[in-house]
Amino acid sequence: MLLVDTHSLVWWLTESRRLGPSSRRRLTSARAGEVLVSVVSWYELYGLRSGKRLVMRKGVPEVRQALLRDGLVEVEITASIAIDAGGLAGLSGDPMDRLIVATARERRATLLTADSAILSWHGDLQRMDATE
Numbered sequence: 001m002l003l004v005d006t007h008s009l010v011w012w013l014t015e016s017r018r019l020g021p022s023s024r025r026r027l028t029s030a031r032a033g034e035v036l037v038s039v040v041s042w043y044e045l046y047g048l049r050s051g052k053r054l055v056m057r058k059g060v061p062e063v064r065q066a067l068l069r070d071g072l073v074e075v076e077i078t079a080s081i082a083i084d085a086g087g088l089a090g091l092s093g094d095p096m097d098r099l100i101v102a103t104a105r106e107r108r109a110t111l112l113t114a115d116s117a118i119l120s121w122h123g124d125l126q127r128m129d130a131t132e
Contacts, residue, residue, distance in 0.1 A: 002109060003104040004037055007130070037073070039076050088123060114131045
């Protein structure tokens, strides 16, 4: 299982060169149901669009529906994810990052991210650098 961080999802959707070749291969070769996204990412996409940092031809609801139809699996925030996120020692204080990390941990998924704070974090987390 692979959980995409929000920026990795954006890079994948926009076919950005920032997404590394290994990461791109991993995403494109994944079967339906093997790539996960936290519901937090939908919220973050709205923020990126409203801040004019991301231009999308379709709205977030339409993009979400298309990705879910293509086999992306949406993971909701559960109480155990929220509790784990609150107790992640040494991780940045960004609540969205903490929720995404806790989601990957709960689902025992590899987190595809380029966030240097997450990649260098000492905690128990399977991770893959999205730039590779």
